Amino acid sequence: xxxxxxxxxxxxxxxxxxxxxxxxxxxxxxxxxxxxxxxxxxxxxxxxxxxxxxxxxxxxxxxxxxxxxxxxxxxxxxxxxxxxxxxxxxxxxxxxxxxxxxxxxxxxxxxxxxxxxxxxxxxxxxxxxxxxxxxxxxxxxxxxxxxxxxxxxxxxxxxxxxxxxxxxxxxxxxxxxxxxxxxxxxxxxxxxxxxxxxxxxxxxxxxxxxxxxxxxxxxxxxxxxxxxxxxxxxxxxxxxxxxxxxxxxxxxxxxxxxxxxxxxxxxxxxxxxxxx
Amino acid sequence: xxxxxxxxxxxxxxxxxxxxxxxxxxxxxxxxxxxxxxxxxxxxxxxxxxxxxxxxxxxxxxxxxxxxxxxxxxxxxxxxxxxxxxxxxxxxxxxxxxxxxxxxxxxxxxxxxxxxxxxxxxxxxxxxxxxxxxxxxxxxxxxxxxxxxxxxxxxxxxxxxxxxxxxxxxxxxxxxxxxxxxxxxxxxxxxxxxxxxxxxxxxxxxxxxxxxxxxxxxxxxxxxxxxxxxxxxxxxxxxxxxxxxxxxxxxxxxxxxxxxxxxxxxxxxxxxxxxxxxxxxxxxxxxxxxxxxxxxxxxxxxxxxxxxxxxxxxxxxxxxxxxxxxxxxxxxxxxxx
Numbered sequence: 001x002x003x004x005x006x007x008x009x010x011x012x013x014x015x016x017x018x019x020x021x022x023x024x025x026x027x028x029x030x031x032x033x034x035x036x037x038x039x040x041x042x043x044x045x046x047x048x049x050x051x052x053x054x055x056x057x058x059x060x061x062x063x064x065x066x067x068x069x070x071x072x073x074x075x076x077x078x079x080x081x082x083x084x085x086x087x088x089x090x091x092x093x094x095x096x097x098x099x100x101x102x103x104x105x106x107x108x109x110x111x112x113x114x115x116x117x118x119x120x121x122x123x124x125x126x127x128x129x130x131x132x133x134x135x136x137x138x139x140x141x142x143x144x145x146x147x148x149x150x151x152x153x154x155x156x157x158x159x160x161x162x163x164x165x166x167x168x169x170x171x172x173x174x175x176x177x178x179x180x181x182x183x184x185x186x187x188x189x190x191x192x193x194x195x196x197x198x199x200x201x202x203x204x205x206x207x208x209x210x211x212x213x214x215x216x217x218x219x220x221x222x223x224x225x226x227x228x229x230x231x232x233x234x235x236x237x238x239x240x241x242x243x244x245x246x247x248x249x250x251x252x253x254x255x256x257x258x259x260x261x262x263x264x265x266x267x268x269x270x271x272x273x274x275x276x
Numbered sequence: 277x278x279x280x281x282x283x284x285x286x287x288x289x290x291x292x293x294x295x296x297x298x299x300x301x302x303x304x305x306x307x308x309x310x311x312x313x314x315x316x317x318x319x320x321x322x323x324x325x326x327x328x329x330x331x332x333x334x335x336x337x338x339x340x341x342x343x344x345x346x347x348x349x350x351x352x353x354x355x356x357x358x359x360x361x362x363x364x365x366x367x368x369x370x371x372x373x374x375x376x377x378x379x380x381x382x383x384x385x386x387x388x389x390x391x392x393x394x395x396x397x398x399x400x401x402x403x404x405x406x407x408x409x410x411x412x413x414x415x416x417x418x419x420x421x422x423x424x425x426x427x428x429x430x431x432x433x434x435x436x437x438x439x440x441x442x443x444x445x446x447x448x449x450x451x452x453x454x455x456x457x458x459x460x461x462x463x464x465x466x467x468x469x470x471x472x473x474x475x476x477x478x479x480x481x482x483x484x485x486x487x488x489x490x491x492x493x494x495x496x497x498x499x500x501x502x503x504x505x506x507x508x509x510x511x512x513x514x515x516x517x518x519x520x521x522x523x524x525x526x527x528x529x530x531x532x533x534x535x536x537x538x539x540x541x542x543x544x545x546x547x548x549x550x551x552x553x554x555x556x557x558x559x560x561x562x563x564x565x566x567x568x569x570x571x572x573x574x575x576x577x578x579x580x581x582x583x584x585x586x587x588x589x590x591x592x593x594x595x596x597x598x599x600x601x602x603x604x605x606x607x608x609x610x611x612x613x
Contacts (some may be wrong), residue, residue: 188395191350192409192460193383202411206399 002271017147022260030150040102041155041241056094057081064181064271074272080267090237096227096237096264100154103162103223108216115215124177132168136216141227142266148233158235162226166219173215177208217272224265238264277363279464279496280326280349285322285358285372287520288346290315305519318344318353318518328363328463331340331490331497333511335504335543341520342500343468348372349386349498350466351379362386362464384413388457392469394449395439402438402452405426409460427455435496449476454486458493467499471506483509504547508532516540528552547611550577558608559590568571573599576605 025031046055057078065074084093088245143164147157181204189203205212231239238261245254288296296315301306306317319341326332334342347353348360348371357374362371364378364386371379376555388409396405407424415423427432431451441449450470457465471479483506490497501507507514508528515525516539524536532552535541556572558579568585572592579600587601 046609059599074349114340184391184393186397187352188389188397188408190352191387191389191391191395192412193380193385194412195380198412203397206397209399220469244431250356 010126018050019149023149024071034151034156037102037106037156037159041098041159042107044098044101045094045180048097049091053085053090060271065148067271076268077271080263083263086259087256087260089241089257091239092236092238092257092266093260095155095235096224096239096261099162099227099230099235099237100160101224102159103166103215104219106159106163107167107170107219107223109220110214111170111215112174115171115177116178116204118171118175119178121206122179128171132171135164136168140226141232144229144233152235155230156234157233158226158230161233162230165226168220169218169222170212170215172219173211174208177211177215180205181207182209187244220268220272221265224261224268227261277366277368279328279330280455280498281325281359281361281368282322282345282348283359283361285345285348285360286320286356287318287341287348287353288315288356289318294439297357300520304344310569311429311566315521317341319348319492319517321358321601322517322520322522324515324522326496326498327462328496329494331499331510331512332512333501333507334501334517335501335507335514336517337504337509339519340517342502342517344520345381345517346498348470349464350383350389378530383411385460386462387466388460388462389466390450390453390457390468392472392508394441394446394453394473396452396456396589398440398442398606400441401437401443402439402441403431404435404498405452406455407455413460424455424461427459430458431455431485443466443479446474447482449484455487456484456552458489458495465495467481467497469502472502479506486510504543505551508547508552516543522546529554529557533557550575553608554591555579555588555600556592556597559600560604560607561595562599563589564585569596580605 060081061074061078064077065071068074084090114128118128140161144161145158147160151157151160151166185203185207186199189199194202227237228242229269231243238257241253242261243256245252245257246251286297286300288292288300288588290296290313291594292313293315295313296317298310299312300317300320303353304312309315309317320578322341324332326417334346336342348355349362351371360371361368361373362382363369363380369382371382373381377539397408400408403424406427407420411421424437425434428437431454433448433451433455433608436448441452444452449474453470456469471482474482484537487510499507499510508540511528513527513533514524516521516531516536517523518537518539524531526534526542529552531540532544532549535544554572555574555576555578558576559572568582568588569591570579570582570588572590579588583600583602583605587599589599590597
């Protein structure tokens with residue numbers, strides 16, 4: 001037993017060495033990524049905060065109405081926004097929505113192509129699957145630390161942590177959708193002389209669309225669940241008052257901000273569950 | 277010139293097809309080859325040529341290799357040895373060894389296919405499915421819309437173009453499959469048990485429709501079926517397969533009157549002879565009583581009602597060949613069972 005404890009495997013040291021090496025040699029890469037993400041966040045934030053808040057609310061309600069072709073869900077979304085305005089959390093909500101939307105752009109932009117590629121290369125997916133498991137099970141606080149080291153504090157490390165946690169979902173679902181395309185349909189496409197590109201765009205992607213949309217839904221909901229954790233590394237949004245309430249042991253403030261997060265989650269979930 | 281020609285085609289499923297070929301050459305059957313090499317024999321040493329405008333039916337029990345052989349024509353199955361030649365504008369191209377671009381060209385313009393389970397894209401409308409082949413070949417816009425409209429009218433679905441395929445019955449879905457295959461104007465049609473998934477009435481109707489369309493369109497059709505009645509009805513010639521090998525090729529009459537093996541004879545015994553036999557097959561020596569004459573090629577279905585007139589004289593080009601009586605018909609029918 002002593003022998004076992006005396007020869008501790010240097011897991012922590014190894015991780016630190018890897019991150020030190022990455023910081024030293026990959027600094028330009030992470031800086032570039034930070035600039036790109038910063039720009040994305042700024043753009044979305046500008047879109048949400050520049051117009052009058054009622055205009056934004058009406059646009060969201062109209063978009064929901066267009067997706068649902070019924071009045072119940074859009075009405076619910078509209079009332080939800082009124083509640084947020086009433087509680088005075090509009091700015092925090094737009095910041096959190098920015099985090100969610102940026103995470104969506106990045107996760108879908110990375111997840112869908114990776115999922116397609118993995119579906120076409122089963123060998124790669126065998127290697128990828130444990131990595132995805134790791135990304136989803138490693139406690140999020142753990143990779144907040146290197147995120148701060150690489151990206152400082154603010155929205156960007158919050159977004160990075162969110163993306164690491166969330167991106168396995170669209171990868172898995174896209175992989176599932178593409179690889180469960182009925183063989184008969186692929187064969188029909190082959191028999192009529194489809195190129196690999198035509199097969200992807202005209203058969204595999206339409207066939208996988210329900211799963212890819214489920215991936216989008218998951219991405220949005222999981223991103224929202226990261227709002228509070230992102231606040232720990234300095235990301236603005238609805239997580240900030242929650243963290244502040246925790247520090248001050250302010251029950252009222254905590255529930256107020258927490259309820260707003262729940263309302264946003266319900267609104268997004270219902271709005272995204274339209275009939276295909 | 278033939279439209280499609282198989283030359284000593286062997287198809288083997290597995291990772292080392294070459295290891296199975298010597299055993300197949302030695303005449304071993306599928307089970308022996310599989311236990312010795314782990315490879316599955318799909319088809320072996322099949323030679324068959326299909327002339328332009330002809331309907332050839334590949335026929336056999338399930339697992340006899342008929343679909344396997346059919347799917348080699350458009351490269352869906354890989355050929356382990358031999359050649360599959362397809363006429364590409366007067367140029368016989370070996371599908372098994374040509375470039376990917378050439379194969380794609382042949383699939384887009386020369387060989388179209390109809391599937392047993394239809395293979396339609398469920399998220400598309402009927403018209404979009406019919407236009408699928410044209411779309412892949414890069415034909416766009418107005419021209420495609422026109423072609424699709426024409427094909428839909430041809431298969432009797434003119435009013436259904438905007439429906440989703442899921443709203444259609446099985447028989448109608450297969451009409452969409454037919455229209456999709458006709459639309460590319462490919463001279464060769466591959467039909468892989470296209471009517472097997474349909475109920476008997478619809479099946480018979482679609483067989484009749486196919487024959488009507490064929491008399492107009494004159495395509496070359498390679499048709500797979502496990503139903504000898506269907507094969508006899510549709511085929512100009514029939515190739516019967518067993519265990520991956522072609523055991524007999526011939527016209528329906530040749531096969532009916534002269535089965536090459538017990539396997540073929542079994543098939544023949546189980547089919548409806550009324551669809552095949554003609555006056556020539558049921559006649560006996562002698563002459564009629566002058567009550568009537570009948571041409572040698574008259575199907576017995578048409579002949580039997582006239583038997584009540586008395587013995588009929590069978591004639592060919594004006595010369596009497598023999599006579600048909602009720603007894604001679606019954607004697608011939610009994611001979612098959």
